[in-house]
Amino acid sequence: MKLRSISIALAATTCLSSAALSDSLTRVATVPLGAEITGLYLQGGDLFFNIQHPADDLPTAFAKATIGVVSNANFDGGESPVPAGDDKHIVKTSLGEYQILVQEGDFESVGVIAGKGGVIRTSNDPDFNGFIPTGENEGYLFTNWEDTPGGMSRVKLTRADDGKWSTDSRKSSMVDFSGVGGTWINCFGTVSPWVTPLTSEELYFDNTSDWNNPEYKEISDVLDLAKYKGSYPNPYDYGFIVEIKDPAGRAAPVKHKAMGRYSHENTVVMPDQKTAYLSDDGTGVVFFKFVADRAGDLSSGTLYAAKASQMGEPGADPATTGFQISWIELAHGSNDEIASWVSDYDGISQDNFKAGETSYISDEEIAAWARGEAADNRVAFLETRKAAAAKGATAEFRKMEGVNINLKGAANGTAPFMYMAMSEVAKTMADDKGDIQLTENKCGVVYRMKLDSNYNVHAMVPAIAGGPYDKNDAANSCATSGISNPDNILVLENGDVIIGEDTGNHENNALWILKASAS
Secondary structure (H helix, E strand, C coil), X not given: CCEECCCHHHHHHHCCCHHHCCCEEEEEEECCCCCEEEEEEEECCEEEEEEECCCCCCCCHHHCCEEEEECCCCCCCCCCCCCCHHHHHCCEECCCCEEEEEECCHHHCCCEEEECCEEEEECCCEEEEEEEEEECCEEEEEEXXXXXXXXXXXXXXXXXXXXXXXXXXXXXXECCCHHHCCCCCEEEEEECCCCCEEEEEECCCCCHHHHHCCCCCCHHHHHHHHHHHCCCCCHHHCCCEEEEECCCCCCEEEEEHXXXXXXXXXXXXXXCCCEEEEEECCEEECCEEEEEEECCEEEEEEEEEEEEEECCCCCECCCCCCEXXXXXXXXXXXXXXXXHHHHHHCCCCXXXXXXXXXXXXXXXXXXXXXCCCCCCCHHHHHCHHHHHHHCCCCCCEECEEEXXXXXXXXXXXXXXXXXXXXXXECHHHECCCCCCEECCECCCEEEEEEECCCCCECEEEEEEECCCECCCCCCCCECCCCCCCEEEEEECCCCCEEEEECCCCCCCCEEEXXXXXXX
């Protein structure tokens, strides 16, 4: 069934143009029980996507985490139905045939997280995909593995004339992150305009003070990282965008500390090769913008945080209520300068922990920085979310997921919008405090943002919302006729948007196409 999103009501509520008119939504794939859809990436006409953490007792080949592709994807292939019976155990899609490329553990390397302490685990959580061509019909597919420590595989692929892809195990391996101390939960990502993968460290560690607290409930993640690294890690080495330089050669990771430290879902760089937008996943989080000093170089620049002004009364419906966006400058910095501040916290371990104190940057230091009393700007880049809130930015977004554009479409005007998935509108977005005071939507919203001629964003409006929600429907609490907990976002050159789900509110997660009129 196709749905119509809010149109005239939305335009009236947000006082914006009619760009959101005539949208429609079509389900084009479902994945097996227990799995979410990640890794949306379009190479030519071939759509890559992953089956993340499927149920491991499925009676099919999909009982393992899977990286796959639909060659010559037919985006006009019609609806893929809600699966029933045995179809709940497989990939079903109207786009074409889904080809399994690799699965967790293949080649004794894919998804295998290992460091100085040996193999820590084999991950079943593939996320971002990015294809780097090395010639006609060949290249490397980079895939994030969303674990702690994090990982990224690089698999050599070749495409035959009939659209079938083949892998080369001899030229496939995991990216070596040991030179940057490892990574923490490599989540979604993008490929830069200069064709390098940008992987995101999703640092679910809201209070750095607990990093060396032996009683902290999630301290095992830090200990796994210590096992990988061979020593107790410095928290300020994690939570960044990581660029893979020379991806077809030595595949050298560089952490861009100038883009801020928080729970990165992903970043997307605009056609000017300087402006980047960054999403922050969690509860009470911030929307960020970074403007590099030089095109094609993310090593230094100025970091900004969004201030949102709700365009509707308190308690308004998130399906029809958007936000005006202004930007608060946090600081200018460079990777090298910030690295020198990070080194001040090397060598700290659990032996240094004292209850009621912190071994790291304190809230008092953050407040002093916001008042202009700090000796340097380390707070802005090492405690970025708290720094943004202290400067008056909106730190209320909930489950901010993928943010993306179509690079060609944004440059040539066929797709002049950026989209962001908000997995759900709840908690800090649905209370009676602060800048955002909406009603709850447990099924989520995808927001649209118009890019001006300089790739700036001034407003965020809902393009499509999920629901209704029925807590008594255990299998499908969110209506199967619409999105539920959107995550990965892919924008096509014609302006259409592909949306992947990460939900427990649909029995089988779905892939959708949102047809968008840019009139």
